[in-house]
Amino acid sequence: xxxxxxxxxxxxxxxxxxxxxxxxxxxxxxxxxxxxxxxxxxxxxxxxxxxxxxxxxxxxxxxxxxxxxxxxxxxxxxxxxxxxxxxxxxxxxxxxxxxxxxxxxxxxxxxxxxxxxxxxxxxxxxxxxxxxxxxxxxxxxxxxxxxxxxxxxxxxxxxxxxxxxxxxxxxxxxxxxxxxxxxxxxxxxxxxxxxxxxxxxxxxxxxxxxxxxxxxxxxxxxxxxxxxxxxxxxxxxxxxxxxxxxxxxxxxxxxxxxxxxxxxxxxxxxxxxxxxxxxxxxxxxxxxxxxxxxxxxxxxxxxxxxxxxxxxxxxxxxxxxxxxxxxxxxxxxxxxxxxxxxxxxxxxxxxxxxxxxxxxxxxxxxxxxxxxxxxxxxxxxxxxxxxxxx
Amino acid sequence: xxxxxxxxxxxxxxxxxxxxxxxxxxxxxxxxxxxxxxxxxxxxxxxxxxxxxxxxxxxxxxxxxxxxxxxxxxxxxxxxxxxxxxxxxxxxxxxxxxxxxxxxxxxxxxxxxxxxxxxxxxxxxxxxxxxxxxxxxxxxxxxxxxxxxxxxxxxxxxxxxxxxxx
Numbered sequence: 001x002x003x004x005x006x007x008x009x010x011x012x013x014x015x016x017x018x019x020x021x022x023x024x025x026x027x028x029x030x031x032x033x034x035x036x037x038x039x040x041x042x043x044x045x046x047x048x049x050x051x052x053x054x055x056x057x058x059x060x061x062x063x064x065x066x067x068x069x070x071x072x073x074x075x076x077x078x079x080x081x082x083x084x085x086x087x088x089x090x091x092x093x094x095x096x097x098x099x100x101x102x103x104x105x106x107x108x109x110x111x112x113x114x115x116x117x118x119x120x121x122x123x124x125x126x127x128x129x130x131x132x133x134x135x136x137x138x139x140x141x142x143x144x145x146x147x148x149x150x151x152x153x154x155x156x157x158x159x160x161x162x163x164x165x166x167x168x169x170x171x172x173x174x175x176x177x178x179x180x181x182x183x184x185x186x187x188x189x190x191x192x193x194x195x196x197x198x199x200x201x202x203x204x205x206x207x208x209x210x211x212x213x214x215x216x217x218x219x220x221x222x223x224x225x226x227x228x229x230x231x232x233x234x235x236x237x238x239x240x241x242x243x244x245x246x247x248x249x250x251x252x253x254x255x256x257x258x259x260x261x262x263x264x265x266x267x268x269x270x271x272x273x274x275x276x277x278x279x280x281x282x283x284x285x286x287x288x289x290x291x292x293x294x295x296x297x298x299x300x301x302x303x304x305x306x307x308x309x310x311x312x313x314x315x316x317x318x319x320x321x322x323x324x325x326x327x328x329x330x331x332x333x334x335x336x337x338x339x340x341x342x343x344x345x346x347x348x349x350x351x352x353x354x355x356x357x358x359x360x361x362x363x364x365x366x367x368x369x370x371x372x373x374x375x376x377x378x379x380x381x382x383x384x385x386x387x388x389x390x
Numbered sequence: 391x392x393x394x395x396x397x398x399x400x401x402x403x404x405x406x407x408x409x410x411x412x413x414x415x416x417x418x419x420x421x422x423x424x425x426x427x428x429x430x431x432x433x434x435x436x437x438x439x440x441x442x443x444x445x446x447x448x449x450x451x452x453x454x455x456x457x458x459x460x461x462x463x464x465x466x467x468x469x470x471x472x473x474x475x476x477x478x479x480x481x482x483x484x485x486x487x488x489x490x491x492x493x494x495x496x497x498x499x500x501x502x503x504x505x506x507x508x509x510x511x512x513x514x515x516x517x518x519x520x521x522x523x524x525x526x527x528x529x530x531x532x533x534x535x536x537x538x539x540x541x542x543x544x545x546x547x548x549x550x551x552x553x554x555x556x
Contacts, residue, residue: 008509008537011490023408024422027400027429031393034433114419119495121416142492159492164543182542202541380418 021380083329083370086343086389088355092127095376098384099321099365101148102282104372108148109364109384110156124156124169127384135169143167146321149188150235157184166196168212178215183207186241186321187232195233195241206230206241206258219258222266228256232322234282236260240267240305242287244274255285255303268308275301282368284324288317297335302328302346313346319363325370331363343373343389352387361385396436399445400429406511407453413506414457416495428453451521454507458499493543497536500524504532505540 092098098109107127111134114121124135124143137143141160148154153170166180168188177183177194184204185196197204198216206228207216219239221228227246230239237260244253252274255267269275275289285305288298289312300316302324303309311328315336324330333339334349341363342349352373354361363375364384373387407428411421431452432439442448494502500522507518508529519529 005533005537007541008505008533011505011509011540021418023404024419025404025408025425025429027397027404030400030426030430031396031433033430034436037430037434112417114417121495122492142495144492159496161496199542 021378082327082345082348083343083350083389086350086352086373086387088353088385089388090130090386091355091377092132092384092386093381094132095125095127095384096122096382097145097364098127098374098376098386099145099148100367100372100374100386101150101152102322102368103150104367104369106148106150106152107374107384107386108145108154109374109376110144112382119159119161122159124154124167126154135174137167137174146185147187149192150190151192153188153192155185155188155194166194166209168192168194175212177209177212180209180216183216186230189233189237190235191237193233193237195230195239197229197241203227203246204229206239206243206256208233208239208258208262217262219262220264222256222264225253227253230258231285232282238305240282240285242275255287255305257305267303267305268310269301269303270310270312283326284328284330286318286324286330300330300332300346302330304328311346316342316344316346320365320375322365323363325366326368327370329366329370331366331373331375333363341375343370343387350389355383355385358383358385393436396433400432403446403449407449410450410506410511411453411457413491413494413510414454414499414503416491424453424456427456431456447517447521450507451523454503454521458503489544490540493540496543497539501532501536501539504529505536508533509537 092107094111095109096112098107100107109125109127110122111125111132112122119140120142122142122144123137124145126133126135135143135154137158138160141158143156143158145154145156151170153168155166155168158165158167158176163181164183166177166183166185168175168177182199183196185194187195192211194209196207196209198207203226205221206219208219208230209216219228219230221243225243225245228241228243230241232240234240239258241256242253243256243264243266246253254269254273254275256264257267258264273289275287283305284302286300286302289301290298297315298317300313300318302311316332316334318330318332320331323332329343329345331341331343331352333341341352341361343352343366344350352361352363352375354377358377358379360378361375362378363373366373371389373389375385377383377385404425407425408421411424412418415421415424428449432449439445439448494505497505503522504518507513507521508515513521515526515529519526522529
């Protein structure tokens with residue numbers, strides 16, 4: 001098996017839990033329509049074929065009800081301590097993913113236009129004053145939101161027939177970042193510094209754009225590492241992510257910190273434990289400790305990037321891109337409780353209830369002060385969800 | 391064959407068909423429409439299929455041809471009432487899924503179908519060739535091209551992290 005075949009063997013893991021919306025397939029109607037077609041074939045009239053096709057009752061068209069927006073509290077209460085409860089504050093109809101900025105004031109995500117051509121089906125959008133504002137992108141591309149800054153700058157990817165580039169959107173202007181081919185962006189700080197990763201000979205390398213016009217700066221990897229990803233850039237300019245050694249289907253590595261001058265150092269884990277850093281917030285980052293074997297579940301962890309305190313939790317899966325708050329609370333699902341979505345510090349679990357009329361949600365981000373959590377419903381009609389926590 | 395057998399046969403395969411169609415076209419609504427078209431065509435021929443050895447493959451082939459041959463049709467005309475069980479919505483990483491879905495959509499249709507059938511529906515080279523009506527050699531070359539492009543678009547790390555493998 002060559003390296004590409006080995007790569008293919010691991011593809012199902014990415015989609016193993018791909019949520020499917022409720023079915024709209026109707027077996028009874030297939031039989032009814034099939035009987036009509038048999039009769040049409042029997043008669044052998046081309047005109048009759050057209051008649052049957054156009055006779056499909058319009059009344060059977062499914063409606064896609066819009067999730068009604070709920071009342072949003074006029075202001076978010078400031079919270080100094082740990083949260084005690086969370087409630088759904090608002091739903092944002094149409095969003096496939098839905099992120100907040102670290103302050104919990106700006107919201108953006110990806111929406112789907114099922115009438116568009118395949119390559120242009122997904123579009124980046126901002127949620128403002130209860131409405132979707134689509135970010136205009138070049139024709140023939142899909143766009144995906146990856147992060148939003150405290151100043152409201154949105155960063156993400158444009159995916160088209162010619163590949164992937166990174167964009168930033170602020171003040172009504174979309175800009176493709178220099179030399180961003182085959183890149184992914186993961187974070188943007190209040191000053192507009194952008195952290196991301198770039199594919200180089202089949203492996204991700206961490207990069208940083210200091211401005212929207214500057215070329216990406218490669219962040220150094222330690223000796224022996226062939227792979228790294230930048231997950232977060234903090235407002236003080238630190239970049240947090242991971243560095244390690246990757247080959248098809250496996251990865252050995254750990255958390256890594258780059259200071260504003262570009263120097264890197266590994267963040268310690270207990271016993272040099274290999275972990276996959278997937279998410280961050282700034283003060284804390286988090287991810288999963290790989291499972292021992294295929295029968296085991298990976299543990300979640302969070303790591304304080306200054307004190308190096310490491311907390312490990314079984315039976316929790318972190319979710320989202322920015323999923324650890326400044327006080328170390330994080331969002332995820334409880335594997336020991338039917339996948340219940342929670343905001344937690346690992347010992348106290350605060351339920352994040354689905355909005356009315358929904359059964360399932362997936363979480364995307366938590367604000368730095370833990371007062372706002374965002375996610376999205378996975379059933380059609382898709383919708384972003386904002387929870388307020390207090 | 392009788393209607394009850396048809397209903398049982400299709401019901402048992404509906405979710406896997408929907409998932410296959412979704413992976414192929416990247417849109418849940420269109421996926422259901424493709425499945426609806428495929429099972430309607432299956433029903434039209436149902437009484438004459440007693441001698442077909444592999445009905446699963448037969449139905450999958452109808453679905454694949456619907457996908458490959460589809461034109462911009464009026465999807466609303468075949469939109470139907472919702473009726474199925476609620477979605478088993480569990481997800482670790484919506485962004486990673488969107489990455490793969492976006493990457494799959496960058497592949498030409500036949501190449502995408504080959505990758506989906508071989509690696510996401512776990513069909514052999516021969517079964518994939520039979521489903522697509524092409525040679526095993528074509529499946530192999532399309533597989534190589536498709537995987538190389540996916541690997542270039544996604545990188546190895548995404549797969550490793552999603553697999554939870556260290």
